[in-house]
Amino acid sequence: MNVAIVTVGDELLAGRTTNTNATWLSEQLTERGVSVERVTTVPDRVGDIARVVNEYRAEYDAVLVTGGLGPTHDDVTMEGVAAALGRSLEEHADALAWLEANGYSRAELTNGTADVPAGARPLHNEIGVAPGAVLEGVYVFPGVPSEMKAMFESVADEFSGTPTYRTVIVAEEPESALLDRIDAVRERFEVTVGSYPGESVRLALEGTDEETVSAAAAWLRDRVELAE
Structure with missing residues (x-):
């Protein structure tokens, strides 16, 4: 909907x-x-x-x-x-x-x-x-x-539709330096990725399958420098 x-x-x-x-x-x-x-x-x-x-x-x-x-x-x-x-x-x-x-x-x-x-x-x-x-x-x-x-x-x-699941990862790297890993996680998993720069970069992963979103988030956490 x-x-x-x-x-x-x-x-x-x-x-x-x-x-x-x-x-x-x-x-x-x-x-x-x-x-x-x-x-x-x-x-x-x-x-x-x-x-x-x-x-x-x-x-x-x-x-x-x-x-x-x-x-x-x-x-x-x-x-x-x-x-x-x-x-x-x-x-x-x-x-x-x-x-x-x-x-x-x-x-x-x-x-x-x-x-x-x-x-x-x-x-x-x-x-x-x-x-x-x-x-x-x-x-x-x-x-x-x-x-x-x-x-x-x-x-x-x-009002109803297909539920979506969302996980946010905060990376302590410039947004431009993260582009290769953003592309990679999108290719490997059925998720969308939003990138929101500020003092750190918030990477929001969304998808319709909860397990897929969790797996994508785990894969990405292992490959970015996480903010403390």
Whole structure:
């Protein structure tokens, strides 16, 4: 399973808010064996949201969109997703009933609070108010981290893939000097190798077979100068 993550918000693009949602979602999905192939941030503009969601839903098994939910003027994510899917926005009776059952009277709710794209399955917001939605492989979550996390957990079982195993070796050698052994371990074992230089060089070995990753790591440890 491969997915794309789209985070929505002018505050993210301006650097005034740290994009913790993308990091958290990527971690959760990777742990489930799902390949995260795109993380994109777009402004609070219907056209930008619609364009990116429409492009990604054609390329990936699922698109996760977070941020910009609610009834205020700059909460336009639902509108953008609806446009990408060629749907209208409609008040969802089940979403409204759930809100009323959880203490929100219709009179208290701002117009548009329970609007989702026509035909979508609403995702109830256990912590906040604005519901999320699922339609045609597009999952829409709130931007508030606690709300997003709780809502993702309610559908987490819908995301699964092939588990990967990862081992990190820290080498006390220049990255350029390690190239021959990186090539060799890749040729001998079915693993990928990521090289991340800093004060030392972190070599991350990944693969779908745990024993193969362990064997590759043991082979490489014997052939590099390890950092203390």
